[in-house]
Amino acid sequence: MYILDTNIIIRFLANDDEKQSLVAYRVFEKAVNGEFAFLLHPLVVAECCWVRMLYV
Numbered sequence: 498m499y500i501l502d503t504n505i506i507i508r509f510l511a512n513d514d515e516k517q518s519l520v521a522y523r524v525f526e527k528a529v530n531g532e533f534a535f536l537l538h539p540l541v542v543a544e545c546c547w548v549r550m551l552y553v
Contacts, residue, residue: 498533498534498535498536499533499534499535500535500536500538501524501535501537501538501541502541503544503545504517505520505521505524506521506541506545507545507548508520508521509522509524509525510545
């Protein structure tokens with residue numbers, strides 16, 4: 498099991514950097530396909546909300 502970092506989620510959602518966004522997409526794709534599972538810590542969710550609030 499992997500621990501998912503805030504950066505992966507933000508890169509996936511923002512799609513602001515081509516290389517990093519592609520890596521983030523692949524992480525989620527592998528999780529959807531059942532190739533691996535990840536853990537999402539509540540602090541990561543809070544950080545994603547904070548980033549979202551900053552850029553609205």
